[in-house]
Amino acid sequence: GENVEQHPSTLSVQEGDSAVIKCTYSDSASNYFPWYKQELGKRPQLIIDIRSNVGEKKDQRIAVTLNKTAKHFSLHITETQPEDSAVYFCAASKGRNTGFQKLVFGTGTRLLVSP
Amino acid sequence: NAGVTQTPKFQVLKTGQSMTLQCAQDMNHNSMYWYRQDPGMGLRLIYYSASEGTTDKGEVPNGYNVSRLNKREFSLRLESAAPSQTSVYFCASSPTGDYGYTFGSGTRLTVV
Numbered sequence: 001g002e003n004v005e006q007h008p009s010t011l012s013v014q015e016g017d018s019a020v021i022k023c024t025y026s027d028s029a030s031n032y033f034p035w036y037k038q039e040l041g042k043r044p045q046l047i048i049d050i051r052s053n054v055g056e057k058k059d060q061r062i063a064v065t066l067n068k069t070a071k072h073f074s075l076h077i078t079e080t081q082p083e084d085s086a087v088y089f090c091a092a093s094k095g096r097n098t099g100f101q102k103l104v105f106g107t108g109t110r111l112l113v114s115p
Numbered sequence: 116n117a118g119v120t121q122t123p124k125f126q127v128l129k130t131g132q133s134m135t136l137q138c139a140q141d142m143n144h145n146s147m148y149w150y151r152q153d154p155g156m157g158l159r160l161i162y163y164s165a166s167e168g169t170t171d172k173g174e175v176p177n178g179y180n181v182s183r184l185n186k187r188e189f190s191l192r193l194e195s196a197a198p199s200q201t202s203v204y205f206c207a208s209s210p211t212g213d214y215g216y217t218f219g220s221g222t223r224l225t226v227v
Contacts, residue, residue, distance in 0.1 A: 105158040107155065
C-alpha cells in the first residue's frame with residue numbers, strides 16, 4: 001500500500017522567513033495530494049491540495065509543488081507569521097481510480113514561527 | 116451547517132470497559148472515516164466506509180468495530196478498551212472523488 005514520508009518533523013523559522021515541508025510517496029498511482037493544518041487542540045483543516053495533472057498551485061502565501069517523476073511534493077509558505085505556527089500534514093490518495101479516496105497521511109511537521 | 120459532529124469530546128475508560136464514539140455529517144458525503152492520532156505517528160486509518168452499507172478495515176483495525184448506520188452516521192466501538200487505545204480519535208467525511216476530508220473536532224480518549 002501507499003506510504004508517505006514527511007520531513008522535517010520540526011521546523012523553526014523567524015517571522016517573515018519562508019518555510020518548506022517535503023513529502024515523498026511510494027505509490028505511483030496516487031493522484032491527489034492535500035495538505036492539512038492542525039492548530040493545537042483543534043481538528044486538521046484542509047489548506048491546499050494539488051492533483052496529478054498540475055505541477056504547482058498557489059493560494060496567497062502558500063504554494064504546493066508536485067514532481068510525479070520523483071514522487072515527491074512540497075508545501076511552501078512565504079512571509080511566515082506567528083499564526084502559521086501549527087502541525088502540517090501531507091497526504092496522498094488514488095481518488096479517481098477507486099471512486100472514493102482513502103488518504104494516507106505523513107507523520108506531520110511542527111512549524112514554529114518566532115516573532 | 117454543522118459539518119462533522121463527534122461525541123463525546125472527552126472520555127475516560129477503565130481497562131475492559133466498552134464504549135461507542137458517535138459521528139454524524141450533514142454534508143451529504145458518501146464516504147466516512149475513523150482515524151486515530153498519536154504523538155509522532157500522524158493520523159492512522161482505523162476503519163472507513165466508502166458508501167452507505169459498506170465498511171472496510173484500515174491500517175489499525177484491531178480492537179475496534181464500526182457501523183455505518185445510514186448515510187449520515189458512522190460509529191466506532193471499542194468492545195474491551197485497552198491502555199494502548201488511549202488516543203485522539205477523529206471522524207472525517209468526503210464526497211465521491213478526489214476532494215479533501217472534513218474532520219470532526221475529535222474525541223480525546225484515555226484508558227486507565
